[in-house]
Amino acid sequence: MRATLRLARADLSRALGTYRWLVAIPAWFAAVYLSLGYVRYDYDGGGLRPVNVWDAVPGLFTNTILVLFVFVLGFVFLTGDLYVRDRTLGVASMTVLRAPSRGHWWSAKLCALGVLSVVYSTLVFVAMLLLGGLQLGWSATASPTALRSELYPRWTELPMPVFVLVVMLYAALALWAVGAVVMLISTLMPHPLTPAVAGLLWVLLGGVLAPLASRTGWTRLDPLYQMFYNIHFGPDHFTLGWTTSFMVILTTLLATAVLGSWRLRYAEL
Amino acid sequence: MSDPAKAAQLRGVGKRYGSRWAVQDLDLDLNFGQVVGFIGPNGAGKTTLIRMMTGLSTASTGKIEVLDTDLTRQTRSPDGIGMVAEHPRFVPYLSARKNLRLLARIRNVASDEDIAETLRRVGLDPQDRRAVRGYSLGMRQRLGVAQALMERPRLLFLDEPTNGLDPRGIVEFRELIRQLAAAGVAVFVASHLLTELEQVCDRVLFVRRGRVLEELDLHCFQEETVRVSVTGPDDVAALREWAAHAGIALTDQDDTRWPTVELATSDVPETLAHLIRAGVRIEAVNRTQRSLEQRFLELTGSESEGVS
Numbered sequence: 347m348r349a350t351l352r353l354a355r356a357d358l359s360r361a362l363g364t365y366r367w368l369v370a371i372p373a374w375f376a377a378v379y380l381s382l383g384y385v386r387y388d389y390d391g392g393g394l395r396p397v398n399v400w401d402a403v404p405g406l407f408t409n410t411i412l413v414l415f416v417f418v419l420g421f422v423f424l425t426g427d428l429y430v431r432d433r434t435l436g437v438a439s440m441t442v443l444r445a446p447s448r449g450h451w452w453s454a455k456l457c458a459l460g461v462l463s464v465v466y467s468t469l470v471f472v473a474m475l476l477l478g479g480l481q482l483g484w485s486a487t488a489s490p491t492a493l494r495s496e497l498y499p500r501w502t503e504l505p506m507p508v509f510v511l512v513v514m515l516y517a518a519l520a521l522w523a524v525g526a527v528v529m530l531i532s533t534l535m536p537h538p539l540t541p542a543v544a545g546l547l548w549v550l551l552g553g554v555l556a557p558l559a560s561r562t563g564w565t566r567l568d569p570l571y572q573m574f575y576n577i578h579f580g581p582d583h584f585t586l587g588w589t590t591s592f593m594v595i596l597t598t599l600l601a602t603a604v605l606g607s608w609r610l611r612y613a614e615l
Numbered sequence: 616m617s618d619p620a621k622a623a624q625l626r627g628v629g630k631r632y633g634s635r636w637a638v639q640d641l642d643l644d645l646n647f648g649q650v651v652g653f654i655g656p657n658g659a660g661k662t663t664l665i666r667m668m669t670g671l672s673t674a675s676t677g678k679i680e681v682l683d684t685d686l687t688r689q690t691r692s693p694d695g696i697g698m699v700a701e702h703p704r705f706v707p708y709l710s711a712r713k714n715l716r717l718l719a720r721i722r723n724v725a726s727d728e729d730i731a732e733t734l735r736r737v738g739l740d741p742q743d744r745r746a747v748r749g750y751s752l753g754m755r756q757r758l759g760v761a762q763a764l765m766e767r768p769r770l771l772f773l774d775e776p777t778n779g780l781d782p783r784g785i786v787e788f789r790e791l792i793r794q795l796a797a798a799g800v801a802v803f804v805a806s807h808l809l810t811e812l813e814q815v816c817d818r819v820l821f822v823r824r825g826r827v828l829e830e831l832d833l834h835c836f837q838e839e840t841v842r843v844s845v846t847g848p849d850d851v852a853a854l855r856e857w858a859a860h861a862g863i864a865l866t867d868q869d870d871t872r873w874p875t876v877e878l879a880t881s882d883v884p885e886t887l888a889h890l891i892r893a894g895v896r897i898e899a900v901n902r903t904q905r906s907l908e909q910r911f912l913e914l915t916g917s918e919s920e921g922v923s
Binding site: 352359434436437439441 | 670676691703709717718720723766
């Protein structure tokens with residue numbers, strides 16, 4: 347276990363050291379800036395909604411396009427090639443030789459991916475809160491929109507900052523599972539473009555087309571579908587129990603750990 | 616592998632990618648304290664062989680034993696291996712020392728003192744706090760060697776280790792290899808610098824299209840030739856006639872003032888006596904030793920393959 351964590355630390359250092367973060371963070375800021383109108387304007391009723399900073403995160407995290415095409419694909423762009431890059435740049439030769447086994451090496455990658463999903467989600471949520479505060483106004487309490495659950499569903503018993511934190515952690519957990527699947531696919535076809543193509547195809551086919559076609563049935567067990575916290579709230583939204591979602595996410599992580607370790611036993615590094 | 620002196624033993628090893636053999640029917644013995652060089656054109660299978668011997672890849676055929684571990688079908692790298700890849704990559708925003716610390720923590724074998732000592736040994740300053748992104752190619756190469764040495768390996772694999780090194784770095788590197796071999800480390804080097812290999816290796820393997828063309832023991836490779844410059848074309852003809860009769864191989868040398876040929880013999884007095892008797896007018900005679908480079912060119916022929 348300690349060797350896995352040490353390997354994960356090395357992976358993390360490399361993953362955080364890429365210049366891609368300098369592209370991803372401004373891109374995310376721009377996307378949030380452009381999307382805040384979705385929270386502010388009431389397109390059905392007309393006029394402005396009474397919203398504040400705390401509405402930015404839960405409001406935007408019900409937006410399919412923003413979540414899938416910016417949040418998820420941004421993460422895939424940053425971390426999807428964690429395996430492929432190590433393999434093609436010769437880093438694997440330095441770390442695999444020191445790892446107790448390839449299983450440890452793969453588990454370390456998954457652990458690093460988990461930490462990266464939290465780091466990424468935190469940066470994204472900070473951007474949302476900063477821009478949300480500047481555009482929607484700062485406040486310590488829930489807005490009238492939040493109190494009426496107009497724009498998004500929520501637990502009314504939770505203070506807004508706590509609710510926002512829960513949404514963030516849940517998104518990070520779901521993102522970890524999605525990233526792990528993309529990384530597993532890249533072990534089958536170790537090409538630099540595989541993670542991006544796999545991520546895009548998954549978002550298009552599984553994230554957008556399938557739920558639009560059918561919001562019930564097995565398609566709801568797609569790990570990508572778990573990205574939306576609002577699927578757990580009542581009949582107005584796509585209903586799925588929290589337990590089921592957590593089971594889907596944990597099963598996905600476990601399956602990627604097992605399949606990845608098995609795949610790497612035969613992989614050319 | 617019962618012989619304790621053997622670091623690695625390969626028998627009939629082959630590696631196939633689709634229908635193409637990258638390495639074919641390769642036998643190799645590598646003893647502790649020995650430096651073995653691997654020479655071949657692009658695509659000869661040098662890197663593939665290193666990857667198989669380090670457990671990064673499996674062999675399609677044959678048997679590989681490295682440090683008493685059978686790597687034929689398994690991809691677990693045995694302990695005690697150090698490897699320098701062709702272009703080693705590090706965390707760009709960390710210093711050399713921090714990069715090594717990050718790698719050393721995985722096995723937890725090398726201490727901070729070991730890291731500092733290794734950095735000094737390869738010519739890098741352990742106190743240098745500059746990020747690796749500011750390093751030259753040569754400095755990165757030295758750092759690559761340091762990461763392979765810091766855990767005191769018993770078997771060291773070097774893939775084009777002198778890439779980017781300046782002349783002084785190459786001399787230091789050569790000295791380092793000699794020290795390691797003297798300390799009992801088995802070293803396997805794949806390099807395109809034939810003169811470098813000639814100076815540090817005990818044996819070299821010439822490889823092309825995945826097959827070993829020749830294995831040379833450099834302690835025995837002292838093949839000498841005699842260069843004879845003669846007065847005119849008639850003398851060349853006479854010399855050719857004599858060489859054909861005596862069964863001695865002959866090659867023309869076109870970089871000299873006089874018509875010159877190189878004879879595959881080392882017996883100067885006898886050769887001269889014969890040539891004078893044959894009426895050949897001789898202008899100059901030199902005893903020369905064939906270099907590894909000449910042997911390599913002879914083996915690989917006139918094909919326009921680049922050496923890598």
